[in-house]
Amino acid sequence: MTEHTKPLILITNDDGVNAKGINELISALQDIGELLVIAPDCARSGMSSAITASVPLRIQKLHEKKDLTIYSCSGTPVDCVKLGVNEISCRKPDLVVSGINHGSNAAVSVIYSGTLGATIEGCIFGIPSMGISLTDHSPDADFSQAVKYGRMVAAKTLKEGLPPGICLNLNVPNIPDVQGLKVSKQTKGYWKKEFEVGKDPSGKTVYWLTGEFHNEEPENKDTDEWALDHGYASLVPVQIDMTAYHAMESLKGWETQL
Amino acid sequence: MTEHTKPLILITNDDGVNAKGINELISALQDIGELLVIAPDCARSGMSSAITASVPLRIQKLHEKKDLTIYSCSGTPVDCVKLGVNEISCRKPDLVVSGINHGSNAAVSVIYSGTLGATIEGCIFGIPSMGISLTDHSPDADFSQAVKYGRMVAAKTLKEGLPPGICLNLNVPNIPDVQGLKVSKQTKGYWKKEFEVGKDPSGKTVYWLTGEFHNEEPENKDTDEWALDHGYASLVPVQIDMTAYHAMESLKGWETQL
Numbered sequence: 369m370t371e372h373t374k375p376l377i378l379i380t381n382d383d384g385v386n387a388k389g390i391n392e393l394i395s396a397l398q399d400i401g402e403l404l405v406i407a408p409d410c411a412r413s414g415m416s417s418a419i420t421a422s423v424p425l426r427i428q429k430l431h432e433k434k435d436l437t438i439y440s441c442s443g444t445p446v447d448c449v450k451l452g453v454n455e456i457s458c459r460k461p462d463l464v465v466s467g468i469n470h471g472s473n474a475a476v477s478v479i480y481s482g483t484l485g486a487t488i489e490g491c492i493f494g495i496p497s498m499g500i501s502l503t504d505h506s507p508d509a510d511f512s513q514a515v516k517y518g519r520m521v522a523a524k525t526l527k528e529g530l531p532p533g534i535c536l537n538l539n540v541p542n543i544p545d546v547q548g549l550k551v552s553k554q555t556k557g558y559w560k561k562e563f564e565v566g567k568d569p570s571g572k573t574v575y576w577l578t579g580e581f582h583n584e585e586p587e588n589k590d591t592d593e594w595a596l597d598h599g600y601a602s603l604v605p606v607q608i609d610m611t612a613y614h615a616m617e618s619l620k621g622w623e624t625q626l
Numbered sequence: 627m628t629e630h631t632k633p634l635i636l637i638t639n640d641d642g643v644n645a646k647g648i649n650e651l652i653s654a655l656q657d658i659g660e661l662l663v664i665a666p667d668c669a670r671s672g673m674s675s676a677i678t679a680s681v682p683l684r685i686q687k688l689h690e691k692k693d694l695t696i697y698s699c700s701g702t703p704v705d706c707v708k709l710g711v712n713e714i715s716c717r718k719p720d721l722v723v724s725g726i727n728h729g730s731n732a733a734v735s736v737i738y739s740g741t742l743g744a745t746i747e748g749c750i751f752g753i754p755s756m757g758i759s760l761t762d763h764s765p766d767a768d769f770s771q772a773v774k775y776g777r778m779v780a781a782k783t784l785k786e787g788l789p790p791g792i793c794l795n796l797n798v799p800n801i802p803d804v805q806g807l808k809v810s811k812q813t814k815g816y817w818k819k820e821f822e823v824g825k826d827p828s829g830k831t832v833y834w835l836t837g838e839f840h841n842e843e844p845e846n847k848d849t850d851e852w853a854l855d856h857g858y859a860s861l862v863p864v865q866i867d868m869t870a871y872h873a874m875e876s877l878k879g880w881e882t883q884l
Contacts, residue, residue: 416704417674417737424824424832446674446738451833454820476750478868479675480704492734492816520884533814534870549884551877553869556791558750562712566682574682575709605877607870610736611811612792615863619809622861626778626807 374435375462375526377401378490380448381469382482384411385430385440389468389502392511394436396519397465400526402435404461406452408482409440413471415482417489418444427451445486453493463526464490467500468514470507474539474592474602475555475581484537484606491535491608496525498535503596504542514540517549517601530605537604541596550600555591556584632693633720633784635659636748638706639727640740642669643688643698647726647760650769652694654777655723658784660693662719664710667698671729673740675747676702685709703744711751721784722748725758726772728765732797732850732860733813733839742795742864749793749866754783756793761854762800772798775807775859788863795862799854808858813849814842 377397381390385407397403406427420443431438439456441448449464466486473481483499490497498521502514517540525536537554540546562579583593592602635655639648643665655661664685678701689696697714699706707722724744731739741757748755758776760767775798783794795812798804820837841851850860 411680414677414679415674416676416743418676418740419672419674419738419835421672421835422669424826424834425821426830426832447835450820450835455823455833476866479746479750479866480677482676485674488737492737494816517884521880524880524884531870531873531876534873549881551874551881553871553874554867556867558752562708563683565713568682572684574684575713576682577677577679577705577708603877603880605870605873606868607873608734608737609812609814610864610868612789612863612865613811615789615792615865616809616811618789619861619863622779622782623807623809626775626782 374402376457376459377403377463377465378452378461379403379405380407380445380466380486382408382412382415382445383470384408387470388507389470389511392515393465393468393518396515397522398436400523404452404457405438406441406448406456408445408448409442412444412482414480415444415485416480417446417485420444420447425451445482446489449486449489461495463522464495464497465500465522468511468518469501470509471501471505472503472539473499473501473537474596475557478537478554478606487535488608491533496530498522498525498538500538502540502542509542513546517546521603533608534605537606538601539592539596540601541599543599546601547599549603550595552592552595552602552604553590554604555593557582632660634715634717635661635721635723636710636719637661637663638665638703638724638744640666640670640673640703641728642666645728646765647728647769650773651723651726651776654773655780656694658781662710662715663696664699664706664714666703666706667700670702670740672738673702673743674738675704675743678702678705683709703740704747707744707747719753721780722753722755723758723780726769726776727759728767729759729763730761730797731757731759731795732854733815736795736812736864745793746866749791752790754788756780756783756796758796760798760800767800771804775804779861791866792863795864796859797850797854798859799857801857804859805857807861808853810850810853810860810862811848812862813851815840
């Protein structure tokens, strides 16, 4: 028997190491793997795939017991994955799980999300990776359904792996009885009414980011928003190669036309 | 004759409003459009598509003359585009141009780059959008070739538009005679040896993000890294829909197997 019989699961998030979501995730995965947790020391939502290059990063070990080690990190979710894989772990993780996020990361939020930024980073390293989000922002949200689906998808991913360059974006609706899992595509849409304009105490204008999501294809049953609206957990395979291959041919003409 | 005969070009970057690259870009585009510049008040590289939600944003008008208005913004490159489109501009921009970045944004850097984050944001708004980067990090780099190619691609994009959901990632090598434009795909690869471990003055361990790019397909002539290595400017069409459609079918089985 080798020293490491359990798979190594690297866990991170963007709500910070003290958030309820990541701690529910840790509890849910403890029996299926050795867990290495490295998560931001405070909330770093909306960080996308941001990296920290201008200041050095610091980490702090918060917990170390058999099969569960927890670090906090001064950086972004992606920094956490980079530090976990490069500096902290003595072996390559078998799985990266990011979350459970307080709030949906469906549709275009995959682009802004730190939860998904960390997931994509795991995928860049060639590690099967997944993000889990619950469509409820409250700090004390009920994560039971997200835990249930997250655990099932994590176990399946560990067993079957994922194709290279592809990671998973799992979103779970905040309802007591989720109908099942629905493999979906990223919903087309954008955020609108994005700013609340206010004044600071000295009377200067400030802009608070807010807004609402505009769904451009609300009737499309293949989308993640449709799945969530109809009581399903949505599972979107996300690719890290952003090349629009189908657009290359028509652009080729530009090579000689400029 | 309408009031606006010139197309409106929204310009931003991630090196900050005072960087040489964005000022070269402003000069290059001044005769083909009315320019609205809103760029970070200091360098915000590696910010990807990060947004600022926890603190309010502030903007400052630095310059206003016929056809050229310049603002600085306390936020990320994506915040700049959001503020420009939502709050500052009285009409929808006809083109978003982000850059010219000091440093390459080829290969997987498209994911970490604030320059491309802003470009992708323009695309989410349905505006033809492009990022321009020069493979030279120095503050006083020679931008003449990047300006030449950037201007040509901007003019072409204004004239022809881009398919919905697709934006452009233009990288220009830092050589005196660029061979031409090559439509390319995002090179497969990842960053390795990413941290330099050091001590702060009090003796605590700190981690500086650094590293080198590992190209997984150095012989592939279709890649942006190949184009740049061989003296071409690379043009990658980037899509904002990250769904891996080809992986959906095999994942469908998971819907019933969990």
